[in-house]
Amino acid sequence: MAQLRAQISPVRLRSWLLGHSCSLLSININTAMQREYMSEATRPTIVHKRSVDIIHDPWFNKGTAFSMTERDRLDLRGLLPPNVMSLKQQIDRFMLDMKRLKDTVKDGPADTTALAKWRILNRLHDRNETMYYKVLIDNIEEYAPIVYTPTVGLVCQNYSGLFRRPRGMYFSASDRGEMMSMVYNWPADQVDMIVVTDGSRILGLGDLGVQGIGIAIGKLDLYVAAAGMNPQRVLPVMIDCGTNNEQLLKDPLYLGLPIHRLDGEEFVSVIDEFMEAVFTRWPHVIVQFEDFQSKWAFKLLQRYRNHYRMFNDDVQGTAGVAVAGLLGAVRAQGRPMSDIAKQKIVVAGAGSAGIGVLNAARKTMARMLGNTASALENARYQFWVVDAMGLITEERRNLDPDAAPFARKVEELGPQGLREGSNLAEVVKKVKPDVLLGLSAVGSLFSKEVLEALKESTCTRPAIFAMSNPTKNAECTAQQAFDTVGDHIVFASGSPFPDVDLGNGKIGRCNQGNNMYLFPGIGLGTHLSGSRIISDGMLQAAAECLAGYMEEKEVLNGIIYPSISSIRDITSKVAAAVLTEAVSEDLAEGYRDTDAKALCRMSKEETLQHVKNNMWVPNYSPLVYHKQ
Structure with missing residues (x-):
């Protein structure tokens, strides 16, 4: 019984016992049930339903993986095929179905194939x-x-x-x-x-x-x-x-x-x-x-x-991923991340995503230079913003207040040969930017003319970010970027594109600047810190953590974002960075049994381990019925 109590949380055990008139010593738990508890890595879960109700509940349903003792105590015996299967066996069977689907639709339209996969996954989501x-x-x-x-x-x-x-x-x-x-x-x-x-x-x-x-x-x-x-x-x-x-x-x-x-x-x-x-x-x-x-x-x-406790992923998440990419692009030039403050950046798009990136990048530049008011003011001069009406200047009528801090002053434009409303190709040709950043949601906006203009960039390794989603709205493809500008560029997009074969054994890396690199870690870090709000500092810490995730050798090969296959490791580190920043800003109030003082005492390694310990893992938990 002592072993069983160690497996069941005190709250769940107390809740279960309160529903029974018998004393602790008179509880009769059969040996098979005890063995089941002892063999599971997860604690038992109290449920308030049985029979077909439990099978139809995707939160608790295990299908053929219900053990025989569970089938008896949950009134499931006879409602399932008799062979008890493991989670691995169930997944093997599911993946076989998915393989049959792939074989059936492999020559069909890509959209049809993707929707067919979504339907199969969605049906699994609905049942288990x-x-x-x-x-x-x-x-x-x-x-x-x-x-x-x-x-x-x-x-x-x-x-x-x-x-x-x-x-x-x-x-x-x-x-x-x-x-x-x-x-x-x-x-x-x-x-x-x-x-x-x-x-x-x-x-x-x-x-x-x-x-x-x-x-x-x-x-x-x-x-x-x-x-x-x-x-x-x-x-x-x-x-x-x-x-x-x-x-x-x-x-x-x-x-x-x-x-x-x-x-x-x-x-x-x-x-x-x-x-x-x-x-x-x-x-x-x-x-x-x-x-x-x-x-x-x-x-x-x-x-x-x-x-x-809220944030907007389109404004702040997209901004964080883009800033991480900008920092990665600086690293790919063989320079320290602090040199982001010297980058000339042309931005196509002044919607919520575009303005969000501008504000975040500006704050990051200022943060790298000491976070002073003068550093924040000077950072605005690194951006040239182009929207549907062309270059945004102080002469713009009905200037959007959110875009106003990035409007170019008229006296700056004379020597550059630019004016209010100059088109994107003109701006790229005259500014010779280090970075061309697309957040316009306009497919193929980076035309051959625009990309040709970027070839005149003074940067040894210019970066092209075609960040708009979905794929058809991307400002250009990876193939177009490498074919037109050259194999020395850094390329990133919002939607996935395949790497580009440049010949002679060279590969043009296509980095996907996916928001999923950051928003899960921002949410998890905030959750575990118990922070009252989500501050700019917490968001910047997340972006800087992502930018520093890649090894130097990978970055110099044009890889500025990690593989999605490492997403849980990436997220744990981003969450730890967010949690640490919340503690340093005195925003953390703690989570469950870990109060703010305990968080303050944690080392960097302990904070990361704390995050990993609190990440849910999909394993079947033994179910115990308790009538409400």
Whole structure:
């Protein structure tokens, strides 16, 4: 019994015992059940359902892996085939099905193949979450592009037709006044992570309305796989405030409200009510805003970031990954990361992602130079920002306040031969930048003319970042970049591209600047630190950690981002950096039994181990039934 108690957490054991009238000494646990507990690496879990109810619950279902003792105590005997299989055997069978699919559709269109894979994975997700995440973690490099970018964009476009069963929660404009009670409809007493979207700007695909829920589901799959967030404690959310997509409004199968989007104070009041409701029920939850249109992304971030544990991945996550890439590009030139403050950067795109990157890069430059006000002011002169109307200067009418700090002064432009509205090719030709950074969501924006202009760069190893998603919105392909500019460049993109064969045994490396390098670690580090907010310093620490992850030899070979196959190791280190920064800024309040003082006493190695110890691992836990 002492051994059994060591396996079961005190809270769960106490909860279980309270439901029984017998004393501890009179509890009769058969020997087989004890052996089962002792052989498992995970602690038993108390469940309040049995029979077919447990089989139909993806949180607890094990399918053919239920042991015979579990089948007896959960009333499952006879409801499953008699052969008890291991998790590995189940996965082997699943992968065989996936191989048959690949063989069947290998000659079909890429989109059809990707959607077919998504459907099979989604069905597994619906019936057995433990097995689903084990498959995803073990095959992350292959399946991350299926559960997230770029396939998730295709899923969102077709979500009304693909919908089979609900996942997550839906709050809408018609729920105003009811959200505080609605949050208690969610069955989990504890939620650690919420990803929320209003569907107004899904990737580079525009307004997809309620169908954007797919983006929140995909992000949280990566939180579980990469950061080890407990899947029973994550919640995807759609806030449906209507859509301005006329095609969806006319579609009789559309699942969202058939109304035009709310705007102004009416829209804000819905988001306010949602935030108050979720933080009332779950005070320690972290909310990640995802794919809100640019006009609201910054406003909502500024409205909530100093009051709630929240961040916007499009603004801050994209910025962090881009900054890590910029730092990596400096390293690839054989220079220290502090030389980022000397880089000339032309930025194409001034939406929420573009402005987010500009602000983050500027702060990083200032941080490298001592974090003074003068360093922050001087950093603005390293950027030339081009939007749909051309180069942004102080002469721009109705200048966006968020872009104003990066508008070039007119007197600076004369010697360069530039003016308000100069096109991208002109700007690249005159500035001769070290970095060409695309965050425009305009496919093929980096035309042959633009890339030819970059050949005049004074940098020994210019960098091209075509960061827009999905693939069709990338500013250029890796092949186009290497073919036009030369084999000496550093190339990165938001969506995956294959490496380029340059001939003579040389390979042009295509780095994917994927947000999944950072947002899982930002969320996990914040969660474990118990930080009251997510500060700029915590975000910068995450970016710098990622930039320093690669070995010097790899960076000099043009590899500035690590392999996705290492994502759990990357995430653990990023989370440790975020946690450490939260402690240094006196923001950490601790998590569970680890208070702020304990976090302060941890060495760098102990902090990393603490993070790894708190990452969920997909193993089957023995289930114990307790009637509520």
